[in-house]
Amino acid sequence: MTWSRSDPATDWSSLEHFSGESSALQRLWRGFMAARCFVAAVLLLLQALAMVLGQSMQPAAVALSAGYVIAALLAARFAPFKPIRGVGGAWLSTIGVDLVTFTALQVMQVGSINYTPLFALPVLMGAVLGTSAVGLGTTAAATLLLLAHATWFWLEQPTDTSPRFVQAALTGTGLFVVALLAHELARRLTREEAVAQRNRGAAQMHALVNDLVIETLSEGVLVIDAQGQVHATNPAADAILGQGLAELALPFALSAHPAWAPLAALAGQTFSRRTPQSKEIPVAQAQGTAREVRVRTRLTQTRDRHTESLCVMFLQDLRELEARIRTEKLAAMGRMSAAVAHEIRNPLAAITQASALLGEDLVDPAHRQLTTMVQQNAQRLSRIVDDVLDVARARQQRVLPLGEQIILDPTVRTLAEEWVQHAQRQGVLLALDATGSDVRFDVEHLRRILVNLLDNAARYAGDREGSIQITTRVNSAGRPCLQIWSDGAPLEPAVQRHLFEPFFSSESRSSGLGLFLCRELCERHGATIGYERRTLSPTGPEGNEFFVAFAAAETRLTQ
Structure with missing residues (x-):
């Protein structure tokens, strides 16, 4: 069975069918919503703190901060999560609101407060939760807004404003780098989560198949660790060992029951010698005599030294094995007997016919008694041959005709x-x-x-x-x-x-x-x-x- 993997070069938009269900992206969405609420609360708190310190305040900035708090809370409470595929409602209600709010605060900049670092929030949100076009477009919009603000400041105060243009250009460059890195990390996270979910589905399917195979095995199976604790059993093991094995809660110590002490000792030998073991052990039963069980052990392979090996113990009831062998021998004997019976019929018929013809010419009672004995034993042999052939026919005709x-x-x-x-x-x-x-x-x-x-x-x-x-x-x-x-x-x-x-x-x-x-x-x-x-x-x-x-x-x- 093979499973396809995602191509590392896959474009973000090709993961659209998965991103809507990605638990990792949902957690990032909730993180961004919480971050927006936190930033909104900090902005409002800064305005209040400036008012307490007696600095000049702009009512528009206070109102804008309060409105941003309300918008962030409403988006966190009611906006449903879905990947941002373009400039639509999801983009406008979150990233668009952030860009407008931070640009307006930057324009109404009071004192020495610089709101430029806040543009990293919408840029990261667009790069992580949107397509590459959304991420780069959001970054470009933030950079253009910063350059527009520097231009507006130059028009208002035509002095040496080159530092503002340089700062806006450097900030835009940094935002582009952050957007590209965040977008690549988000793509990798989504691909790895998709692969992990597929692998988990495959592992679950294989586990179900393994459980079904183990449950239906005619051999008993016990899975034992190095401490002698049993971690898994199957119904066949309960039928072979008895003693209420199926009622014990896993894991349990194999040596806890005296009847299973030889099994625990064999498991210990397997771990100490690191080689498969095989032995025939009498296992006491709750009722009746002890049952002869053939026990085979194998150690699971480990890929690293930090993973502990497990001992898988296979139990086979020798009575069932002997019964199968006996059935095979009987089948072979039946085929041979049928062949022999066919060969016997012709000479037997000749003996019977010759005896009957001989008896017609005999007069001596003693001779007649001898021919009678020959005929009786020939008839007995004929019945045996018929029985053998009847058995052969019954075994060959396996399908029951409808009959009446x-x-x-x-x-x-x-x-x-x-x-x-x-x-x-x-x-x-x-x-x-x-x-x-x-x-x-x-x-x-x-x-x-x-x-x-x-x-x-x-x-x-x-x-x-x-x-x-x-x-x-x-x-x-x-x-x-x-x-x-x-x-x-x-x-x-x-x-x-x-x-x-x-x-x-x-x-x-x-x-x-x-x-x-x-x-x-x-x-x-x-x-x-x-x-x-x-x-x-x-x-x-x-x-x-x-x-x-x-x-x-x-x-x-x-x-």
Whole structure:
């Protein structure tokens, strides 16, 4: 990202769009207004002092000083600030009034009072708040007025008045020099303020971007100074470290909490060695066991020795890292398994066909038993191959087709009755309470999920009435749900953690792809699947329940 800078040779008039909003010029405007009020008060005070001292006074000079006080106060109170671009109202009400007043006082000069230095005020005001033409024009007007006064004095008193002409010329020259220098300084001030405002805007934008990036990082971030004070954190750091990190007021001492003492020690090592550090540290949690965290530190670069370096600490939960690695390995394994499954199908079909042909010519029961074993194991291998290929297809088809909406209760009833008839299972109860609930789900995919869950339930459930129960309902979030409950023994915690992972099964003769395929199909349709151990009634037995929460029928979801 690049930002353009002002050209140093830019004319004052080209900054018109900025000068009206310049806070520096506004402060100068207020300063000039205050200076005019002060000069007006001094002039009136000098007239009063001369009167007290008994000097001859001119009523016109007193009236002119009083009028100048009133004009200065009114301009300071009501005149709005805007850059002076020419001989207009702003110039006449301020600079014009000053030139006329000071010239009139100079003409009515009484005693030894010299009003010439006062011309510096309107000249500076025109040079600073106006364009170059306004500044030079105001200076030229003041110089001409001084020369005109010297000429008038020569006409009134035709003596040796050359000193007055020389004084007027020198004063005019000095005013031109002051005007040029003041104008250049004002231009530089305005340019630098414009650049500063643009740089401040860029810095604010970069700060907002940095804050957004840090806030959304999956890694935890802590910014620590050399004294061990934490100056910035992000939500990921609070999730990893816990212990109420987000509720602490910044800055706070990292070593104040005993669980974070190893982090503070690592930050201290980073500052002492001036090199990045990396370490895996167990961090105690408010609840549960300690969490293994990979900690990496970096020092910020400083451009001068007066700026203190900061230690930026990156925190990464090793469990999430291991989960990502495991997911990548499983994806690679799935691709390899799909390729192997394709290669197995043809020889497997040949084995099945050859076994069937061989069984037609066998008479010996022992030989027939052997061919039956071959056919049974070939069928088992065929099911495993189909499961592997189903998983591959489910992962490749990431976009959910529109399909058709299905009414949940009648569809579940039909599919459940088909399974009961095919499996010849007794004691299955249906409790369908999602009346009128439509869901967007492929019927064949729902059949595969329901059959898989019912097969698992039948493998571990008892034989009594109600040992397997199929229910539907609408949960508190308004999503239709399907639940398969069975009275089987509780699953071990190690089994629960890996229930929906591929190739994991507590049965030696299972491929371990059934529940994983169910999860893939649910995610494809925007549904969620889960497991919990619960009872269906306060007095009933505990059982294993698998539930599917469907997405709304109107929403088309993509994975």
